[in-house]
Amino acid sequence: MNTFAEIVQSNQAWLCLDCGKCSSVCPITLHLVDGYTSPRLLVEGAVNSGEDRVLEDPLLWSCLTCQRCTEICPSGVQFSEFIHDARQLAWEKGQSGDCTHSGTIQSWMRMMTDPALEQNRLDWIDDDLRIAPESEVIYFPGCLPYYDTVFGDLDVEGTEIARAAVKILNHLGIEPMVLENERCCGHDSYWQGDMDTFRKLAELNLEAISQTGAKRLVTTCPECAYTLKSTYPEQVGSLGLEVLHITELLAEDDNLQKLFPTNSPELYPVTYQDPCRLGRFMGIYQQPRDLIQNLGYQLVEMDHYAHTSTCCGTSCWTTCGQLNKKVQSERLMEARSTGAEKLITSCVKCQIHYKCAQRDPISGSEIQIDIQDLTTLIAEKI
Amino acid sequence: MNKVAAKQKIILFTCNWHAFSSLEAAGKNNLVYSPALVPIRISCLGRITSGIILKAFEGGAAGVCLIGCPEGECRYQNGNQEAREVFEESRTLLRLLGYNENLLQYHLVSAGDGESFQENIDQLVKNIQDNRKTR
Numbered sequence: 001m002n003t004f005a006e007i008v009q010s011n012q013a014w015l016c017l018d019c020g021k022c023s024s025v026c027p028i029t030l031h032l033v034d035g036y037t038s039p040r041l042l043v044e045g046a047v048n049s050g051e052d053r054v055l056e057d058p059l060l061w062s063c064l065t066c067q068r069c070t071e072i073c074p075s076g077v078q079f080s081e082f083i084h085d086a087r088q089l090a091w092e093k094g095q096s097g098d099c100t101h102s103g104t105i106q107s108w109m110r111m112m113t114d115p116a117l118e119q120n121r122l123d124w125i126d127d128d129l130r131i132a133p134e135s136e137v138i139y140f141p142g143c144l145p146y147y148d149t150v151f152g153d154l155d156v157e158g159t160e161i162a163r164a165a166v167k168i169l170n171h172l173g174i175e176p177m178v179l180e181n182e183r184c185c186g187h188d189s190y191w192q193g194d195m196d197t198f199r200k201l202a203e204l205n206l207e208a209i210s211q212t213g214a215k216r217l218v219t220t221c222p223e224c225a226y227t228l229k230s231t232y233p234e235q236v237g238s239l240g241l242e243v244l245h246i247t248e249l250l251a252e253d254d255n256l257q258k259l260f261p262t263n264s265p266e267l268y269p270v271t272y273q274d275p276c277r278l279g280r281f282m283g284i285y286q287q288p289r290d291l292i293q294n295l296g297y298q299l300v301e302m303d304h305y306a307h308t309s310t311c312c313g314t315s316c317w318t319t320c321g322q323l324n325k326k327v328q329s330e331r332l333m334e335a336r337s338t339g340a341e342k343l344i345t346s347c348v349k350c351q352i353h354y355k356c357a358q359r360d361p362i363s364g365s366e367i368q369i370d371i372q373d374l375t376t377l378i379a380e381k382i
Numbered sequence: 383m384n385k386v387a388a389k390q391k392i393i394l395f396t397c398n399w400h401a402f403s404s405l406e407a408a409g410k411n412n413l414v415y416s417p418a419l420v421p422i423r424i425s426c427l428g429r430i431t432s433g434i435i436l437k438a439f440e441g442g443a444a445g446v447c448l449i450g451c452p453e454g455e456c457r458y459q460n461g462n463q464e465a466r467e468v469f470e471e472s473r474t475l476l477r478l479l480g481y482n483e484n485l486l487q488y489h490l491v492s493a494g495d496g497e498s499f500q501e502n503i504d505q506l507v508k509n510i511q512d513n514r515k516t517r
Contacts, residue, residue, distance in 0.1 A: 102433030104475070107440050111479055118480040149474045150432070 011082035015075040022069030061097030066311035087193030097318035113200035124159035139176035164379030188316040222278035251287035264296030271340035274309035275347035328357035332367035400451035407496030428461025445510030
């Protein structure tokens, strides 16, 4: 574990110019309910006052690690990674943020660290979907089967997304492998600072995936994609295959041609929510847009889109409250103000958070807009 | 009484009203029930969540029993109905995780009925212990 001085140095926190650009774009700072805090103040506190100042700041746990601040920072301060490292330090001292959903999700992540676990997670695979025991392509559905159970009351597309993904892959002539015993990718453990759980999950996945001999791994979750592609090599080792979010695979020229051989009829206007991990972390902005336009929809952008897109308001199943609901409600109003009839996402967590926010009876119709995952939208058209 | 090994323990969540009163009645009448049970009293069974249940399994419990007030007699109107939903959701999560879903049991008992408590809880413990073989 790094000392606090090393955390400040490795994330370039000491290069902060006090310009406050980060504070002007931080969705948490914008919607603070009690007291004032900001990325700038936290970094200043880290440099001038040290560890205790940072561990007491509520932003340590409410930060969404959405990377908006890092993206705009003229000094290259890695604020999201700074937050991760500081959370790791705090976690090892026995501190943590407030787990949402009564800690159910954190519990199942930790239960999945048991190497002897034999999950029953493939019930979603219908008879009309073709999967293979060995294949060059792995489809990694992540925690979708579990989300079906916990978020069924929100009408969230959980395993519908997984079914849609396999249906599309089949359409492209790919019969993917789906691992019976894949574990949670560990994204949320990592960003919560629980590195022990993260490493155990990652090592189990690394072993299971690298044994398959597959060449590509496709996932419908941007968080899984980023974690498997970038965090695993840094922390536990490379999977030895190419990791792709499904939008990357589908937007390849050959696949676009197979999916949309003729021009689609012109459809109604839609808008698109860039997930933080897919956009700012992985730089994938154009592929989902190409797919939406090929489907025939008229894409109308929100005020904050692509690099400047706003996070869906909650991260790593930690700290959700009035402030987070404000971030979500405001984003839904922004989506409605475009005149779009549908808000398309390519991350199940964006969908969960927005559909939860839409249950707010006070905002009512102001934040109602149809929300759908891009994968299921494509699957409907083939 | 023999000490029960941590991995044999069955966590018994009981509500503060009918269920706890029946547990107390069993105690007052010297009715013997399994020493594997670790009762935890909560204000209402509606307070239970899937996170609390999974936490018990994560900590190594052999099983979890939920006991609450009879239908229509919840002190807080619908706590036992909410607990039923949590019970179903938790069983699905356990099944996904490869646990035997019968390691989680649910029962409603009437206040002050120690004998019924003893009889039912023995059956729940038996259900759990019979199913432990699979996990």
